[in-house]
Structure formats: C-alpha cells, structure tokens
Amino acid sequence: MPAASTDLSARLIFPTKEIVEEYYLPIIYTACRTCYSEQVPEQIWDKAVSRQVADEKQQNLVRKVMESGHGSTIEHVNFTFAISGVTRTLSHQLVRHRAGTAFDQQSQRYVSFKKRDNYTVPESITKGELPDDLAGRFQQAIDDNLELYGQLLQAEVPAEDARFIFPNAMQTNLIMTVNLRQLIHMSGLRLCTMAQWEIRQLFKQIRHEIFRVSPFFGSFLAPKCVALGYCDEMGNRDEHCRIRPHRDNVMAVWEAYRGGRLSETDGPVVAETSPFRPRPRRVPLPVTGDDVVPERPVAVASESAGDADRV
Ligand SMILES: Cc1cc2nc3c(=O)[nH]c(=O)nc-3n(C[C@H](O)[C@H](O)[C@H](O)COP(=O)(O)OP(=O)(O)OC[C@H]3O[C@@H](n4cnc5c(N)ncnc54)[C@H](O)[C@@H]3O)c2cc1C
Numbered sequence: 001m002p003a004a005s006t007d008l009s010a011r012l013i014f015p016t017k018e019i020v021e022e023y024y025l026p027i028i029y030t031a032c033r034t035c036y037s038e039q040v041p042e043q044i045w046d047k048a049v050s051r052q053v054a055d056e057k058q059q060n061l062v063r064k065v066m067e068s069g070h071g072s073t074i075e076h077v078n079f080t081f082a083i084s085g086v087t088r089t090l091s092h093q094l095v096r097h098r099a100g101t102a103f104d105q106q107s108q109r110y111v112s113f114k115k116r117d118n119y120t121v122p123e124s125i126t127k128g129e130l131p132d133d134l135a136g137r138f139q140q141a142i143d144d145n146l147e148l149y150g151q152l153l154q155a156e157v158p159a160e161d162a163r164f165i166f167p168n169a170m171q172t173n174l175i176m177t178v179n180l181r182q183l184i185h186m187s188g189l190r191l192c193t194m195a196q197w198e199i200r201q202l203f204k205q206i207r208h209e210i211f212r213v214s215p216f217f218g219s220f221l222a223p224k225c226v227a228l229g230y231c232d233e234m235g236n237r238d239e240h241c242r243i244r245p246h247r248d249n250v251m252a253v254w255e256a257y258r259g260g261r262l263s264e265t266d267g268p269v270v271a272e273t274s275p276f277r278p279r280p281r282r283v284p285l286p287v288t289g290d291d292v293v294p295e296r297p298v299a300v301a302s303e304s305a306g307d308a309d310r311v
Pocket of ligand 1: 096097098099185186189190194195196
C-alpha cells in the first residue's frame, strides 16, 4: 500500500542560496528605500548590493516596511518550487491561489500513466484500525479503478477520457513560481493548524526550503495568526489550537477594559506580538482583572512556528 504522504516533495529550484544571499535583500531594500529617498533607485541599489549598507540595516528597513503592511515591496522577488508526489486533492487547493503565482501541472491528457501505484492513502486509513476491512476495501477500490484505467487505454479510449476514473488520491507534479508577498499569504493560510494535512505538510517543506536559503525570509512564513496576533478561524473559537488567542477572546478582554472592568497596572510582561522581530521584545501589558484570559504559550516566528505538535 503506498505510504501516506511520504512521496510529497517541494524543492526550491530557483533561486540558489547564493543568489538569494547576494541579491534578494538588496532588491527589496531598494524598493523600500526608493519611497523615502531623494537618491535614484540605481544609487540605492549600488550601495545595497555592494554592502555599503550593511545587511542588518537593510533588514531593519525591510522589516519596518513589512510591519506597516506595504506589501508591494516584497513582490519584486520570486521563488520557483518543484513540487512532486502531491495528490490532486492538494493541487486543487493550491491552484486556488491566484495573485502573484504561476503554476504548471502534469497533464492527465497528454500523459498515459503506466504506473499503477502513484496514489496516496491518508494515514487515517493506513494507520487506523478501521472496521469491516475498510482500509483494504479503500485500497481495492483504487486498484480496481487503476486496473480499469489501463483496460480503457488498451481499448484505445483517449487518456483524457480514461482519466475520468481517477480518484482524488492520484499523485501529480507541479512547478510553482510565487512572489514573496504571496508566499507569506499562502503560508499564513496553509500552515494554519486548520488547513488540510497534506497541504500543510507541503508548506512546512516550502518553509524549510526558504529557511535553507534565507532564515530572514523564512521567518516570515508562519500561520496567519502569528502576524495578526490573534486567531480568526471560527473553528478554533474553543482555542484547541493555542498558537494565538482567538479574536473573540481578545475582543472580550478589550471590551472588559473599555467597560472599566480591568484596571491598569505595571504588568504582567508578555511577548510583543510582532512576528517580524528576530527576538520577541517583552512589553508590559497594563491591565488586570477577573476577565483577563489565562496566559497562553506564545510561539515566535521560527521554523517551528505553527507546528501544533510543538506549541
Ligand atoms: C482552511 C481553508 C479552507 C478552505 N475551504 C474552502 C472550501 O470549503 N471551499 C472553497 O471553495 N474554498 C475553500 N478554501 C479556499 C479559499 O476560499 C481561497 O480560495 C484560497 O485560500 C485562495 O486564497 P485567497 O482568496 O486569499 O486568494 P489568493 O489568490 O491567494 O489572493 C491573495 C489575496 O489577493 C487578493 N485578491 C486576489 N484575487 C482577488 C480578486 N479577484 N479580487 C480582490 N482581491 C483579490 C485578496 O486579498 C487575497 O486574499 C479554503 C481555504 C483554506 C485555507
């Protein structure tokens, strides 16, 4: 039985680490600095790329501009991923992202699949002790479909028609090019613990790949709640995912404060919510009272942020 999700792979094929290190930060810095400078962009670029402006200074400006939500500045850089072994279930979700992306996907019209094991069975089926031989019957149903597919091809039914028998479990390959702004947006949605498991695994690999070439850019890829400072998923109103408090609870505290049921104090001290800081700054939260939500563990933007198993 094909193992669950083990074939899934996302590799950053362009740019290389060297190109990212040399050019990506200066490009974004130049975009940001141009907005606030009398110098022409070419001058700004020359200073940035020659490191007359140190990386740390460039990163500080980029971070500030991103914190202010000026997202066009990070649309100037792109990343291209080779994605393979993902299911059609995943690819259907992936290609729903329209802005700032380009996709090319293996065709089920032009490819007549000879392999009969290029599908994925979810862990809930392979690992679960399901009654009535459900796991075996699931497997058999797919195998029967693929057997029929082969027979249809032999009977000279075109592949574009024979494929109608394929299940969502069929694996596929894509090339995805995406700019940094959209990659952050997509990661915000797809690293969320509410996202479907397979696409979440894909984005964990994508985040790992970006960290490989740039920990600075990688640190921006996190579940959307990390940047927002709260969770806005209706399915998490019970806060079973504890990366960030739910918006309803945040608003309840705010309403209690505005209604005078919380009073100002010197503490407690909590981590600042900005995801764009290399280290969380600790700032006083000047309220106290019975309605305060209990303190939660706070994840900072790191390669592990958003991994529910680890927060
Ligand atoms: C957990 C989860 C569950 C989901 N469940 C379902 C489901 O049950 N059914 C379903 O159909 N879909 C579902 N989706 C898909 C979802 O509705 C979006 O289509 C998908 O996430 C693409 O994101 P996006 O809309 O932000 O578009 P993107 O293309 O990623 O666009 C990025 C941003 O650009 C802006 N933008 C892009 N295009 C336009 C436009 N035409 N007009 C104005 N602004 C634009 C928006 O601000 C948008 O957020 C789900 C997604 C997630 C993450």
